[in-house]
Amino acid sequence: MTLLKQPKTRWMALSLGVSIILLILKFTAFALTNSTAILTDALESIVNVIASAFALYSLYLAGLPRDQNHPYGHGKVEYLSSGFEGALILSAGLVIIYEAVLSFLEPHPLNDLGWGVGLVAFTTAANALLGYALVRQGKKMESAALAADGHHLLIDSVSSIVVVVGVGLVLLTGWLWLDRALALVLALFIIYNGWSLVRQSVGRLLDETDAPTIDRVVTVLNADRQPNWIDVHNLRVQKYGADLHIDCHLTLPYYWDLAKTHEEVHRFEETLQTGFASEVEIFVHADPCLQECCHYCHVANCPVRAHEFVRDVIWTAENLPLNQKHFVPM
Numbered sequence: 001m002t003l004l005k006q007p008k009t010r011w012m013a014l015s016l017g018v019s020i021i022l023l024i025l026k027f028t029a030f031a032l033t034n035s036t037a038i039l040t041d042a043l044e045s046i047v048n049v050i051a052s053a054f055a056l057y058s059l060y061l062a063g064l065p066r067d068q069n070h071p072y073g074h075g076k077v078e079y080l081s082s083g084f085e086g087a088l089i090l091s092a093g094l095v096i097i098y099e100a101v102l103s104f105l106e107p108h109p110l111n112d113l114g115w116g117v118g119l120v121a122f123t124t125a126a127n128a129l130l131g132y133a134l135v136r137q138g139k140k141m142e143s144a145a146l147a148a149d150g151h152h153l154l155i156d157s158v159s160s161i162v163v164v165v166g167v168g169l170v171l172l173t174g175w176l177w178l179d180r181a182l183a184l185v186l187a188l189f190i191i192y193n194g195w196s197l198v199r200q201s202v203g204r205l206l207d208e209t210d211a212p213t214i215d216r217v218v219t220v221l222n223a224d225r226q227p228n229w230i231d232v233h234n235l236r237v238q239k240y241g242a243d244l245h246i247d248c249h250l251t252l253p254y255y256w257d258l259a260k261t262h263e264e265v266h267r268f269e270e271t272l273q274t275g276f277a278s279e280v281e282i283f284v285h286a287d288p289c290l291q292e293c294c295h296y297c298h299v300a301n302c303p304v305r306a307h308e309f310v311r312d313v314i315w316t317a318e319n320l321p322l323n324q325k326h327f328v329p330m
Helices: 007-033 036-062 077-105 113-141 144-173 177-205 211-223 258-274 291-296
Strands: 231-240 243-252 280-288
Touching: 007 036, 007 113, 007 144, 036 077, 036 113, 036 144, 036 177, 077 144, 077 177, 113 144, 144 177, 211 231, 211 258, 231 280, 243 258, 258 280
Parallel strands: 243 280
Antiparallel strands: 231 243
């Protein structure tokens, strides 16, 4: 299948397959035990399956080439996917609270807790291993959908650990109320993490500043800063899934001809591209220098220098996004 040619879609397909198997095991554990806490874990696994299926489709869409209707590509669908996953987690948390309250009002006996604990313990280990792998691959391939699915599985494994411990205590003590109380605590934990995913997704869709990416751009520019790059300002970074769009203003000598300016802009773009493994679209606006720029200009043998060099302007994540040239106070 064409869908499975990309590594991240293969990882997501693996996640979907494993999630279906673990869902069956968790509902088997619930059927054996009648435990509300285990039901909580099983309900969250339904979210895992739906979210993984949606995320797999979103990765397919994100991999489509740019077209006339989507000039920046389809990468932002990954943020929609992670937000959808967060909304599903929130919904699962609310359902779990309802089931826990119902169990307090209508208590029921628990059965075969030993088998239930064993099955949930197995699914916990599987979720933790797969979640860790997905988060690692998501960061490596800069895939929001893959990383979100991995974080979700890790959250699910933490919930499962609490379930195993709690149901084990019920088995040892016979205190049935622990099962219901545990379900309520897990529901609050799940709701908090679901909200965090939704919040992050909305921020990405609204092009909220991505501080780590800005820091990375600044590091790349400072590491290979050239004397002819008099200044950089109005730096903006947008993420489209794994792809980046960077635009900025680059100050160059005003007396250069168009061909030389174009050559230097191309060199600047290549420098930025080498700092990222993913595709980077770069738009650079060439700004002419002013006399005030002489105080921090390193251009050798400048025929129009009006002032002596004073000191460098340190490029940082705070001053590069500002839409103004930098000036050295005298």
